[in-house]
Amino acid sequence: MDVILKLTIRQLTGGWRLTLLIALALLPIALALLVSVSLGEDETSNEEFIDALLDALLVSGVLPLVSLVLATAAFGNEVEDRTLAYLVLNPVPRYQIVLGKLLAVIAIGAPIIVVSGVIATVVGDGALGQKIVLLDSVFSAAAAVGIALLFGCVAYSAVFTWAGLISTRALPYGLVYILLWEGIVGSFLGGIRYLSVRGYTLGLVHGLDDVTFAELGDRAIEFPAALLGAIVVTVAFYLLATHRLQQMDVS
Numbered sequence: 732m733d734v735i736l737k738l739t740i741r742q743l744t745g746g747w748r749l750t751l752l753i754a755l756a757l758l759p760i761a762l763a764l765l766v767s768v769s770l771g772e773d774e775t776s777n778e779e780f781i782d783a784l785l786d787a788l789l790v791s792g793v794l795p796l797v798s799l800v801l802a803t804a805a806f807g808n809e810v811e812d813r814t815l816a817y818l819v820l821n822p823v824p825r826y827q828i829v830l831g832k833l834l835a836v837i838a839i840g841a842p843i844i845v846v847s848g849v850i851a852t853v854v855g856d857g858a859l860g861q862k863i864v865l866l867d868s869v870f871s872a873a874a875a876v877g878i879a880l881l882f883g884c885v886a887y888s889a890v891f892t893w894a895g896l897i898s899t900r901a902l903p904y905g906l907v908y909i910l911l912w913e914g915i916v917g918s919f920l921g922g923i924r925y926l927s928v929r930g931y932t933l934g935l936v937h938g939l940d941d942v943t944f945a946e947l948g949d950r951a952i953e954f955p956a957a958l959l960g961a962i963v964v965t966v967a968f969y970l971l972a973t974h975r976l977q978q979m980d981v982s
Contacts, residue, residue: 732823735831736838742808743801743839752797752840756847759788763855781946784855785876789848790932794883795909801840802891803901805832806976811899819976826973829892833969836888841881848880849873868943875939882961883932889968890928896975924952931961 743749763784809815818828852873894901913929924930930952937947938954951957 732827732831735818735823735828736835739805739832739835740838743804743835748800748804749839752800752843755796756793756843759784759793759847759851760854762788763851767854781944784851785936785944786933786947786950789851789876789880790883790929790936791909791914793847794844794880794932795887795905795913795928797840797844798836798884798887799891799902799905799909801836802833802888803895803905805836805892805895807895807899807901810896815979825976829969829973829976833888833892833972836892837885840888841884844880844884845877848876852876871940872943875936875944878939879932879935882935882958883928886928886931886961886964886968889965889972893968893972893975896972896979924950925956925960928961928964931957931964933957935961 766784806815809818819825821828853869891901891905894905898904912923913927916923924934933947933950934952934954934957937944937951938957941948944951952960
């Protein structure tokens with residue numbers, strides 16, 4: 732499994748992919764810095780800041796897109812090039828192959844996403860109408876965002892790794908899923924949040940720091956449901972990916 736992990740990391744960090752993802756992750760930081768510098772304390776509210784930066788850009792944009800690009804490519808190249816047979820012929824159980832691929836995606840994606848979210852949260856402190864003035868409050872807000880994004884990254888990575896085994900067009904299908912299910916449908920139908928990685932991520936942010944992110948209360952699901960949902964999705968789609976690899980005709 733270690734060999735698969737290292738090879739997948741090398742594969743996913745080559746070429747244009749890593750540069751594009753880092754550039755994408757810099758957007759929330761740049762926006763937070765721009766807003767913090769250009770606006771006075773009374774010119775924007777905590778709710779507007781959370782809507783624009785945390786929900787719309789970080790949780791609904793950077794998090795799923797970074798996970799999608801990495802995870803669909805984890806198996807996607809082997810499936811598209813029909814070289815998957817060479818991988819599964821190794822004396823490694825299929826569940827370890829899937830685990831190695833999934834861990835590689837998380838090892839690359841999670842630091843990019845979490846660092847982006849934490850820095851944007853700390854920098855964006857200056858844009859809030861109700862500023863976070865205590866250092867421990869800054870740490871609490873940043874930790875809540877970082878932990879929630881980590882869980883979200885793991886769950887999305889499991890979903891899109893499975894998708895990469897299902898179809899060679901997992902990337903465009905994943906974009907449609909993010910836009911429709913996680914975006915439009917999840918925003919207008921409250922019950923969908925219990926079946927949405929975005930809903931789990933926002934629920935974890937609010938549950939971990941319900942003071943700074945009090946405005947998320949009307950859209951965030953309960954903390955236990957969010958935590959359980961993220962874990963269940965991760966385990967379920969890891970098992971589905973393993974089953975799919977076991978059933979595939981790779982000859």
